[in-house]
Amino acid sequence: MSKESEAQHRLGPLRNPAIDAAVLEATRQLLVEKGYAGTSIDAIATRAGVGRPTIYRRWPSKAHIVNEAVYPVLDTEQGADIDTELGNEGSMGDQVRALVQGAVRLFAAPATRAAAPGLMSELRSDGALRDVLLVRQLAGVRAELERRLVSASARGEIRDGIDVDVLLDILGGAAIFAMSVRDVDDPAPVAEALADIVLHGILPEAQASS
Amino acid sequence: MSKESEAQHRLGPLRNPAIDAAVLEATRQLLVEKGYAGTSIDAIATRAGVGRPTIYRRWPSKAHIVNEAVYPVLDTEQGADIDTELGNEGSMGDQVRALVQGAVRLFAAPATRAAAPGLMSELRSDGALRDVLLVRQLAGVRAELERRLVSASARGEIRDGIDVDVLLDILGGAAIFAMSVRDVDDPAPVAEALADIVLHGILPEAQASS
Structure with missing residues (x-):
């Protein structure tokens, strides 16, 4: 050197x-x-x-x-990155599909499939890793998603009271389970089925077909 | 000895x-x-x-x-155990809430919170562990859940085409994420919010308020 x-x-x-x-x-x-x-x-x-x-x-x-x-750094400051990652255009259906596809794509890369459960395990006993993963990386995504849920709910585009943390549990947890545990070959049908359930899960009763 | x-x-x-x-x-x-x-x-x-x-x-x-x-052995043969675990009585809402509460309770025990991500990581490289966890333990639950989805769908109680594997990705993945990663103190509100999204996610459009 x-x-x-x-x-x-x-x-x-x-x-x-x-x-x-x-x-x-x-x-x-x-x-x-x-x-x-x-x-x-x-x-x-x-x-x-x-x-x-x-x-x-x-x-x-x-x-x-x-x-x-394996993970991109999505700082809260980088609003543009987060917007792209969460999908910020089109109908609620388009936005949810973009959001789910982003999560599934993130965890579908071969190295990420291998790494995600190990990192989940280690952050339980490594406070510094927890800070980086949950505070620096995930918190920005959570804040932006919450802002959108509140705004969509105010416009009547989704039901009131959708829990942003549980929505992230579903998106992250289901994607990691499908990719790292079931180890599915093709992420596309998983993303489609997951988006279908999540979208119906958050839409107002009368608009569940939109 | x-x-x-x-x-x-x-x-x-x-x-x-x-x-x-x-x-x-x-x-x-x-x-x-x-x-x-x-x-x-x-x-x-x-x-x-x-x-x-x-x-x-x-x-x-x-x-x-x-x-x-940390995990109960739910063999396919033990139909009674699986019925209890999945919740087999009452309305679709009651059944989904029982199913979600079972999943959240399973992953909420302190030892299970510590173990679940580590086991997810190890089964990727340990074929024998994979057989025990995914084939012997999870497959029985999956088969029973699929039987119920098909039957509920035929009765018009849920939408057609709900993917049983993705539903299990959601239940298991979200519960593990909430308990092992977010490490939430009280599992009850997580189970309630998760059941709410899953239930609306699978109900027929017109019955999403039942």
Whole structure:
């Protein structure tokens, strides 16, 4: 490693993006090949062609590397990303279908299928991982979804009192169960059936066919 | 250990139920105290006061012990158990609420909250665990639920074409997400909100208020 890139690491924010990319790509490959438990920091370092200290300088644990390797960072500030991810145009049906398709697509990538349950398990005992996953990543999505539910409910487009947390439990939980546990080959029919139940589940009684 | 109980172990089916119970109770305690990753076979053996060989004679891996410690065995043969678990009386609303409450209650126990994501992760690389969890335990529930959906759909009590696998993705996935990831204190409001969305999600358009 060059003296210049060593300096970049110590500076933290000025990380060498090529090294980050190599580590994250090695992590995704190992997740698919060996599963979550079989993916070690040693194996990641070897595959990426970097030393263990280079990795520990960037990430506090394997779970944090895996998280960054499989999930997009959707900060609350990045409203545009969240809008795209949640689907913000068209009828309520179109919006729900876009939302469900986004969730299913997110968890359908091979490395994410391998990683999602392991990360769910680790965040129970890793407060820092919990902060990153639930506070920094999920909270922005939750806030935007809540804003839309309140607004759609005020316009009479969905029933009153839909619980935003339980809606996220359904979207995330069902997508992870279908992709990581049932390991379905084709995500499209799952997304369609899930969107169908969720849409009917939140529409006002009289508009359930819209 | 007595000569008699050693003989029982070798016979397999004639296992000493007191030893099984001690191991499973020790496992549940450790899951709550240390989490899934922190629960080792060594720690289970020490806590239960048995030797490692005694454990390995009964279970092929930690995941199999944890599975038996937190999930009921609902064999396809045990129709009565499955009927109770799924709720088989009253209106469609009552049945769905009983079904959802059963799922949420199952995943709300402290040891199960700690275990569920870890088991989801391990069954991806452990074919024997996959057979036990998905084939022996889940398949019976799925078959009974499918029978009821077909029958309710024929009677016009739910919409046609509800996907039984996606319905199970929703029930299991959402319950695990709420209990193990969000770690909600009170399961009752989650069960109520989930039943509300699922019920509206499967009822015929005209009966969504029943």
